[in-house]
Amino acid sequence: MKKLTDEEIEKKLGSLEGWSYTDEGIQTSFEFENFKEAFTLMTRIAFEAEAMDHHPNWTNVYNTLEITLSTHDAGGVTAKDFKLAKAIEDIVNAE
């Protein structure tokens, strides 16, 4: 899995909503109604991530969820991160 260039990453970010590119990877955050809603979404995302064998770096505090995606083995952001980001977007938008 090849690390994407900054240019490729910026271009791909255009197809997602509310994600940004930082030194840590591609990032987004969500605010849900309460903890139960946040954890419900996390559970759906967890199953997708496990099926993809690609996992998020994520932090949950009550109703908030911050997600950072990067590919450790590639030392940067790869197509796998965008695939998971798209899956996360679909899960959250399906609410």
Add this chain to the structure above:
Amino acid sequence: MKKLTDEEIEKKLGSLEGWSYTDEGIQTSFEFENFKEAFTLMTRIAFEAEAMDHHPNWTNVYNTLEITLSTHDAGGVTAKDFKLAKAIEDIVNAE
């Protein structure tokens, strides 16, 4: 819910294993076999936290889980945090 003093916190930490006290609250971290195990434990903890109406600040990266507990309304660490910490310890030790 009254904020505990530093002395009270240090004393109560003695009854837990592997927790420390920082500016952010009381903290611990776990390392599980893989993501599936980590998220399974998180799910058990999530149900306990929701039942207590007291929620963790937690970060998961693959098989690791970092947890910080504090009581926002009290501006510090309270007995509620130690109750949740004990529940977390029991859940993890039950594995």
